[in-house]
Amino acid sequence: MEGIGDEIGDEIGEGSREVEVEEEEEDFIWRYEPQSSSDEEEGGEDCFTTPKKRMVVTAYGEEEEVLELKVGMVFPCWEEIEEQFRGYAKQKGFGIACRCGTVKSVVGSDKEKGIGKEKRNCLWTCECYGVPERRRKASDSLHEVIGSGVRKSKKCQCPVHVFASVNKLGEWVIRRAVMVHENHHPTPSKSRIIAYNRKKFLRENPHVLRQANVCSQSGMSVAQTYNLMAVQRNGRGRMPFLRKDLNGVVVKVRKARTSGGDARAMFDYFKKMKADNSDFFHVYWQDAKGMLQDVLWVDARSRAAYEEFGDVVCFDSTYLTNKYKMPFANFVGVNHHGQSILLGCALVSHENSDTFEWIFGN
Template structure:
């Protein structure tokens, strides 16, 4: 049997006159065999998006926004810019924009003569864009400013370091958003993917996208743990505070927000909600209230079924004076 030489690049025989030999990949295991295409092609698959390692794990790489790119609306640009900045370690913010008044036609569903404002352009900048405020404290707690940097404990800290990164987009004639100007290259600060953990908007976004983290905050808080204890407990699961995607302040802000939501409408609204629930459970439950001329709540009377039965026997009434803390 004659020896044959195979070209490493093409996979064909160098001395094959017929050219019938074709280099093919053969699966070495059952898992690789499942990766073969149904039409008999190779099992090699080219990923549609490149994966990059970020501070939050492995993610699909967000492409860079360049001049001339077209987007359906400004929200799409905002999402892509923030995703790109998050992977690089800095944050894009909407700096300024303009709008113009236009009249909606009847075909657009709002009838003729309706004047609305439509966005015409936006500029996104790095959060470190611009000049920091030069302010310091003086006697009498009066703030002054000038064009010189003050050195000392009274200097107000700022993350602005005149970074030139910005993106400008506007609407074309057919209503699409086009990138008109894009300047990349951070200056005066050095973002890295791991630094995205320290940016407030990304920390809050992480908690919003992972509701189980917020529920864990509430469970730990109900069990009697302090905020710093909750943070220390959760940091042990991530091999230290350096790997935490949120800070201790974020836990405090989340719990304060949840507490405010539960008391939305005030304690009076919460009380009447409870009365309505009691009325559904027991039809003999009775409540009534009075309001002043300016709408303020004056007094409330409520009687449950057991109290109504006891009143017929004893005739006693219990009153609560809620003004003892005010006068």
């Protein structure tokens, strides 16, 4: 009886093991690897290693394959579900969006008020989910064809979505998961045009931002900087971000450098020059609303030169190179060597008699 029982137990064990292998064959490839020299010598056929995910090649290079979400999967928090879904979408070549979700008030989550909110369920969809907006131009007449003047939209009623909620144990369980796209065909190469992936790449690679800032300070335009980076990566097709993303980064750095505005940065420079040399002179004029109109400044060297070579002064206001379209005017004289010397500078808002009278009066 003991021998028969052992044989039956062995058969049940082998049968259950075969069922487990069949269930996991969709996601993993099981293979035997000896854990030690003894296992290899004894030929341990029943020893299995931890399943390993396959490596896939995407537009960003070789990455570990992310498994698609399925109904019944359990996660400790909703952030992990979103991260898993974003990784899967990145490898397949489509973007996702967090559409909606409900929250519940919880006592004790906020230290100050004693009452906070926790998310209870959430819906993530493909970025092409929903009906396209069919807005018409205001100039279109009612007798025109309905399709004319319609704004373009990437929404094509794609049904791909993932819905998850919290169970009684506080775990997040996937309730619905649809992964079949309709009306569009995502490919891994399209991951480079997804806005979230482009911004994430720039955040995770600060050396790209440093290179863009250095090129900007050296006088290169954003287009020239982007073309330089594209050459370094063997073409624009391998660029993980677009030129408008690089332009946004450069503009953000410029704004941070002059957080109070260009006018504030200019007056901070004047204040620094005044602290270095008390002979530095500057004056400005504002309108009734407090808007800056005209600025005049003269450094100490120009004031000393004016005392010696101020017999003949040339006033030129033909320069117009700044982004505010304000003419840059300068006072130029001639020294005893026949060389032109700068005697003063000004930014004027209007080339009229009132502005010139204010400039010459100061």
